Amino acid sequence: MSNIDSYRRNFLTGIGAVSTMAAAVTIAPGVFLREVQAKPAEKAVSSKVRWGMLVDVNKLKDGGDACIEACKKEHGWGDEEHSNNKQDAQWIRKVTVKEKLTGHEFSLPVMCQHCDTAPCVDVCPTGASMKRADGIVQVNKHVCIGCRYCMMACPYKARSFIHETLTDQKPGTPRGKGTVESCNMCVNRVDAGLNPACVDAAPEAMLFGDLNDPESKISKALKEFGGTQIRADLGLNTGIRYQGI
């Protein structure tokens, strides 16, 4: 087959694919209506869903302390015996901000922002720092070599490194010395149809749902009231949005 022929064939196949997709939209529009629910265990995650979180900072009673405690309890971090302050695991941190002009002060929980174009995924030399099809950014510790490039790359300082041998980890959250870790949006709970632990710890201030579904609570809230990204100037399209910052 000449180059021109193969070009024509590819072009025509492309047209065919586009027209079938269009047909699918017109014939069965209901197919694209989605609800946030647990996926069957044997089914792979799909890019039709993009998980996200909305944090209303004004409604957080304690600036996120309850979220941090719930995260520690869920994933079993925070009681590392031999690590110093600079080495401690920090899946989620309470950041207090003060506006100098007015003196207005508030706190917000900052964790992995689950970027759409995540810098940590870009720089990882082994592919351990990964984004799942449903938008959850996490570390595949099976292939993590502990080089910590992702920690350098993350503009949110969301990642930490495990410096010591651990035992008795939580079954849903394997953690081990020599690997990097961060918030994984409670991927084990999300796959089971539950909210992330922090969202359930501050239900009055946090919302979890599918950003791709215009009918989900989170999408409706974002559409009506908007949500701010931290460091929106970086254009990372984060999955975690805030109100009141």
Place this chain on the structure above:
Amino acid sequence: MFRQLSKKTYFISLVLFLALGISSCNSEQPKLMKAVTQFDSDQERDAHIALMRYDHKDLLRHKRDDTMLRGIRTKDNSLKACISCHVPKEHNGKILRHTDPEHFCATCHNYVAAQPDCFKCHVDHPVDDDKAGVASTLSNKELDALHASVVTSSDKLVDNKSSINTSTQEKQ
């Protein structure tokens, strides 16, 4: 004559030495701990043993990738399920760890001197689910109601603003 004799004794002593050496080797396979739950039939059990004896490492690797990358979490893909069946919650009143020779995985891995890395991150004994994660005190319905109230009407924005005002006033 002397040379021949010495050759004979050398040969006999070599044979004796080898025989002793072989007899001192223990060729018995290590005895594995019985699984907590048993298969319904012996056929199923034997098929499971035959498969796992040779392929468990490949299956573990393949299925860990399915779970990590694609979020597939069936019981077949679960290391937790392997552990909960093969490792008892307690053994002689103590938690059985992978460093103990009786641990299901350790028994063979010690025998062949191959170190599995799984338990550097994964927990090596069964843990009750309620202790493992966050057990919320609220029911799902109550949680749903609270989540629904995060942003439901535009009044909320006014509330927020007034709360900011009060908080700044308090500080002043």
